[in-house]
Amino acid sequence: MSIKAVDIRYIYNAGTPSAVTALDGISIEAGRGEWLSIVGHTGSGKSTLAQHLNLLLTPSSGWISIDGATVTPDSRSARETRRKVGLVFQYPESQFFAETVREEIAFAPSNWGVAGDTLDACVYDAALAAGLSPSALGSNPFSLSGGERRRAAIASVLSMKPDYLVLDEPTAGLDASGVRGLTATFRELCSKGMAVIHVTHDMEIAIMMSDRIAVLEHGVLAVSGTPERVAEYLSEHPVKGLVMPASVRFARGLRERGIRVPLASSVNVMIEALEVARSHRER
Ligand SMILES: Nc1ncnc2c1ncn2[C@@H]1O[C@H](COP(=O)(O)OP(=O)(O)OP(=O)(O)O)[C@@H](O)[C@H]1O
Numbered sequence: 001m002s003i004k005a006v007d008i009r010y011i012y013n014a015g016t017p018s019a020v021t022a023l024d025g026i027s028i029e030a031g032r033g034e035w036l037s038i039v040g041h042t043g044s045g046k047s048t049l050a051q052h053l054n055l056l057l058t059p060s061s062g063w064i065s066i067d068g069a070t071v072t073p074d075s076r077s078a079r080e081t082r083r084k085v086g087l088v089f090q091y092p093e094s095q096f097f098a099e100t101v102r103e104e105i106a107f108a109p110s111n112w113g114v115a116g117d118t119l120d121a122c123v124y125d126a127a128l129a130a131g132l133s134p135s136a137l138g139s140n141p142f143s144l145s146g147g148e149r150r151r152a153a154i155a156s157v158l159s160m161k162p163d164y165l166v167l168d169e170p171t172a173g174l175d176a177s178g179v180r181g182l183t184a185t186f187r188e189l190c191s192k193g194m195a196v197i198h199v200t201h202d203m204e205i206a207i208m209m210s211d212r213i214a215v216l217e218h219g220v221l222a223v224s225g226t227p228e229r230v231a232e233y234l235s236e237h238p239v240k241g242l243v244m245p246a247s248v249r250f251a252r253g254l255r256e257r258g259i260r261v262p263l264a265s266s267v268n269v270m271i272e273a274l275e276v277a278r279s280h281r282e283r
């Protein structure tokens with residue numbers, strides 16, 4: 001069970017002098033239970049790709065397939081697809097409209113005809129899954145902290161019980177503890193069988209947290225694969241505008257001194273490698 005974008009090409013303002021080819025033959029896949037990061041410099045096409053995944057945009061060519069079936073915005077399955085693939089926009093809190101967090105989260109399922117106790121349970125479960133305390137449900141969304149607002153917005157998409165969650169720069173503007181909390185929530189959602197497709201320019205999160213990474217560069221796929229493969233590739237072929245995390249630079253420094261470590265190592269793994277190297281020298 002997976003979501004696939006196959007050979008997607010997308011041109012904004014096609015056929016006019018201001019035409020822009022935002023995506024030029026992109027293929028990616030994310031399986032349920034997997035965390036895929038989509039990274040790239042500004043303007044590389046990340047948001048355009050994210051909006052294809054829940055059919056908000058229709059590819060100029062190529063197709064989207066979900067759980068083995070090709071889907072288009074005008075297909076009979078489009079409505080069901082939009083339920084299966086939840087999209088959280090960048091700075092989603094700017095789109096809050098309801099007086100309470102509860103109403104905000106209830107909006108989508110109530111449009112689908114969910115009501116009464118089932119709706120209450122749906123809102124409660126979505127809040128918990130997004131890591132939002134149920135005590136916040138009666139609050140005005142704008143009275144919440146930045147991190148809580150982001151969680152409320154995520155809960156309003158989780159209330160549809162999607163199988164695939166697409167998040168466009170969900171950690172932008174959060175402090176370190178907000179980022180840590182939110183990324184722990186994404187891992188938890190993956191462990192429940194959801195696919196998390198995480199658009200970010202933060203290479204540190206992508207390399208240290210995700211299962212696989214797709215790197216976009218000017219609308220084409222520069223490289224994709226495990227964090228280790230992507231870190232290896234980018235070390236040899238840097239992409240302008242993508243900053244490698246300090247941990248990868250440190251791992252490269254260790255390698256230059258003859259200490260073999262994976263480039264996508266955690267700090268603990270690197271400390272262990274240093275201790276092993278020191279004990280070898282002392283022998
Ligand atoms: N509505 C639009 N009309 C015309 N061109 C657009 C539109 N939206 C995006 N583009 C262009 O498409 C390309 C890809 O844009 P996109 O927003 O997908 O990039 P991004 O990787 O999400 O960038 P960022 O990191 O800044 O969010 C850019 O060249 C951008 O200028």
Ligand SMILES: [Mg+2]
Binds near residue numbers: 046047048168
């Ligand atoms: Mg974007």
